[in-house]
Amino acid sequence: MKAFIIGRFQPFHNGHLAIIKHILEHNEYVVIGIGSAQLSHTIMNPFTAGERYLMILNTLENNGISNYYIVPIEDVNSNPMWVAHVESLTPPFHRVYTNNPLVRRLFYEKQYEVLSLPMINRNSWSGTRIRQKILKGEDWRSDVPDTVYNIMKDLDGINRISDLSKTDEDPI
Ligand SMILES: Nc1ncnc2c1ncn2[C@@H]1O[C@H](COP(=O)(O)OP(=O)(O)OP(=O)(O)O)[C@@H](O)[C@H]1O
Numbered sequence: 481m482k483a484f485i486i487g488r489f490q491p492f493h494n495g496h497l498a499i500i501k502h503i504l505e506h507n508e509y510v511v512i513g514i515g516s517a518q519l520s521h522t523i524m525n526p527f528t529a530g531e532r533y534l535m536i537l538n539t540l541e542n543n544g545i546s547n548y549y550i551v552p553i554e555d556v557n558s559n560p561m562w563v564a565h566v567e568s569l570t571p572p573f574h575r576v577y578t579n580n581p582l583v584r585r586l587f588y589e590k591q592y593e594v595l596s597l598p599m600i601n602r603n604s605w606s607g608t609r610i611r612q613k614i615l616k617g618e619d620w621r622s623d624v625p626d627t628v629y630n631i632m633k634d635l636d637g638i639n640r641i642s643d644l645s646k647t648d649e650d651p652i
């Protein structure tokens with residue numbers, strides 16, 4: 481079978497790598513949609529689609545994984561049209577893996593097979609939690625693959641997230 485997963489991957493973390501490995505145990509290839517591709521430079525979505533693309537590509541290459549396609553997907557302002565929008569951009573797939581209730585509902589209504597993902601070490605392996613840790617100056621290095629840590633360092637990603645949390649009342 482050919483599978484699809486979508487996430488914002490802000491950033492791509494160890495939980496994402498684990499679920500991609502899990503999906504590939506049961507499928508011929510996985511199409512990885514980079515969701516909200518138009519968003520970047522906000523606290524919830526700090527990285528551009530290109531930066532997230534690089535995080536995923538370098539990590540999967542480093543793990544010897546080659547049966548995947550990465551497709552950036554911008555949001556559209558009509559949920560009923562979203563699945564057709566995704567289909568227009570991606571290689572074929574028949575099965576969708578997600579824990580996101582809206583994604584589940586939209587694909588289910590278009591007759592796709594939709595499967596849940598096992599949540600792995602969710603206390604640490606969560607984009608929200610990692611962004612919080614970065615802001616609080618806590619250790620998050622072990623929550624992401626080394627490839628992602630290095631890309632975030634090269635992009636000055638830690639200072640970017642910290643700058644995005646400031647207001648114009650804060651001292652420069
Ligand atoms: N630790 C994890 N174990 C299993 N699945 C996960 C884990 N973290 C995220 N996922 C799943 O990966 C998909 C894409 O995730 P997403 O990019 O939203 O990551 P996230 O960590 O939930 O990010 P955020 O906290 O920023 O929303 C979703 O279906 C999500 O449920």
Ligand SMILES: NC(=O)c1ccc[n+]([C@@H]2O[C@H](COP(=O)(O)O)[C@@H](O)[C@H]2O)c1
Pocket residue numbers: 486487488489514515516517554555556557558559562580582583586
């Ligand atoms: N109408 C739409 O554009 C639409 C609908 C459902 C999901 N999505 C996207 O799918 C992605 C789901 O990923 P998350 O689980 O990280 O939220 C998000 O980027 C979300 O914006 C978009």
